[in-house]
Amino acid sequence: MSVACVEKPPLLSIDQSKWHEHTLTHFPRQASLTCDLCALANSSSPFYVCLLCDFVVHQSCLSLPRVIRISRHPHRISFTPSFDQGNWSCGVCRREINNDYGGYSCIKDDCSYAAHSKCATQSNVWDGKELEGEPEEIEEEVMPPFVRISDGIIQHFSHEDHHLKLDENAGSDYDENKQCQACITPVYFGNYYSCMQCEFILHETCANLSRKMNHPIHPHLLTLVTRHDGVIKISSDTDITNYESSCSACPWLCTAGFFYECGEEGCCFKVHVQCATISEPLDQGSHEHPLFLTSKPGEKRKCSICQDDDYTETFNCIECDFALCFGCATLPQKVRYKHDKHTLALSYRKEPSTMTYWCEACERKIKPNKRFYMCDKYCCVTLHIGCLIGKDLYMKPGASWLYNNRKVVVVPNNQHMSRPFCSCCKKRCPYKTLFQRYVFTICSTKCMYHGIP
Ligand SMILES: [Zn+2]
Ligand SMILES: [Zn+2]
Ligand SMILES: [Zn+2]
Ligand SMILES: [Zn+2]
Ligand SMILES: [Zn+2]
Ligand SMILES: [Zn+2]
Ligand SMILES: [Zn+2]
Ligand SMILES: [Zn+2]
The missing domain is CATH 3.30.60 (Wheat Germ Agglutinin (Isolectin 2); domain 1)
Structure with a gap:
């Protein structure tokens, strides 16, 4: 007998007219019974049975909502x-x-x-509210994200003082310094809105983001917020993959851009644009089967690509043992490179390949079983992910956070004729952005966390 049973014996019989017309009797044997309400045979909760009808139920399932x-x-x-x-x-x-x-x-x-x-009824999809007898809530009208001023000209709620103009020629020329202020990603393709008076830019798709959404891994309604006041604080003695005020789904340090935030009291769930808009089934090149958000609350899985464990929500394969974290799943599938007029696609070689790939930026070998970017027009241009889009994504020049109580500022890496040296690794800073902390120049957050000058 388990400890729980000694302390609080189950009632011998119970009346549960909500679920069954007859009295139910406690079934003390650890037999293999299957609960009629949940279809599971586990004995995590005592079983009750109706012997007249062959009705079997877990005690805990009697509190299932209608x-x-x-x-x-x-x-x-x-x-x-x-x-x-x-x-x-x-x-x-x-x-x-x-x-x-x-x-x-x-x-x-x-x-x-x-x-x-x-x-x-698991906690990452259901908010715990029984709605039986509750009238259908009247759909609260969601405010549109922008007002149309005239053809191709809008006023977006995130940038109310100026008007934005639609540019339909994006894609013909690519400027790596033009960054969408919602998703903090360059405008690789597609139409975008640019401010008629300042440098503000939004992808057309980002300008259309709904101001409310339901996210598959969270039970409450989320609201689009375009400014956040919280200061992100990180210290070397806490787990640096767990920034409380950054995105709740991925490990990227997101200090700028739009977020979908939960408005429920006491709940601090929020997701950045890429994690909010990615949806299942996920059919990407990184795996041959479709992937789904099937993680159970409390379960932790290892990402099959980055090999980091500890992810509570992953895109999982239901045919084999493959899982993809939100951080890896949201890498852009197609990008542009300033030295190639074509599109580069996120690529992956499952089979061992006789081809040797070299990174055009750092001139080092690429491990093809890790993902990399490759020109889709067979120009043979290949690049490491980090060498092309940076080691720290979603970094907006001017954004900042506190690391060990000292301010870190994101600076574009094009201020000088030659690229500066990193105070940590002593190499030239290779990425599009770098970090200024006190008198130090640092190439990446990895260098900052592992080699504080
Ligand atoms: Zn059950
Ligand atoms: Zn339906
Ligand atoms: Zn965007
Ligand atoms: Zn403006
Ligand atoms: Zn995220
Ligand atoms: Zn199921
Ligand atoms: Zn990963
Ligand atoms: Zn490289």
Whole structure:
């Protein structure tokens, strides 16, 4: 007998008319029973049975909600004791649903969304609110992100004092110093809006970002914020991969740009634009099967690309043991390079290759089983990811944070005729941005954290 049972024996019988018309009896044996409400056979919670009807249920499943809303689906879903004929699969874990057991299905007749009982009620998708008997909330009208002034001219809520003008010729020439102020990424392709009076730029897609969104890994509604007042503080004795006021999904240090933030009291979840807009199934070149956000709360996985462990939410393969962290998943799939007129694609060689790839920037070998950028027009231009887009992404010149209580400022690396030397590694700073901390010039956050001058 387990300790829990000695301390608090389960009631011998209970009446749960919400779930079953007859009295349920505690079933003391550790037999292999399957719960009719959740379809699971684990004995983590005591079983109750109705011997008249062959009805079996976990004690804990008797508190399952009837009607809920989850972040993965736009409609309410309600508990169903079984599913109609046909093949159903869970919209959360993506695995098959056994039709004979309970689960959740969409309340809309023309929508076929379904989920396992345990999956629909896990804490990263459900906010814990039972909606049975609650009237459908009237969709709060979401303010549009911009007002159209005239053809191709808008006033965006993040830049209210000036008007922005649509530039449809982006892509013809590429300026690596033009950076979108929402996603802190250069304008590689596509249309963008630029301010008619200052240097402010937004991708057309970023200007269209909705001011509210539901994110698949968080149960509450998120709001788009374009200015954040919190100062990011990092110190060498805390875990530097866990910046409290940066993005909650990825390990990148995001000190500028737009964020989707949770407004729920006591909840500090927020995601930067790339982590907010990436969606499942993820079908990228880094893996041959589609990837899904199937992580369970409390579970930690190792990213198959960067090999860092400790990720609580990853894009997972359901056919094999592959997982991709948000940091690796959100790297741009296609970029531009100032010395090549073509597009460079994020590439990966699974099979051992006889080809040797060299990085055009640092002239060192590229390990093809790590990802790298390659020209898609077979110019043979290949570059290390870091050598092309930098070791620290999402760095906006002028942005700052505190490291060991001393201010670090992001500076563009084009201020001098020749590139300055890093105070830590003593090499020339190779990336587009560098960091100024006190009297020191530092090439990357990695150098800063591992070799404080
Ligand atoms: Zn159960
Ligand atoms: Zn499931
Ligand atoms: Zn639906
Ligand atoms: Zn953008
Ligand atoms: Zn402006
Ligand atoms: Zn992120
Ligand atoms: Zn990774
Ligand atoms: Zn390189």
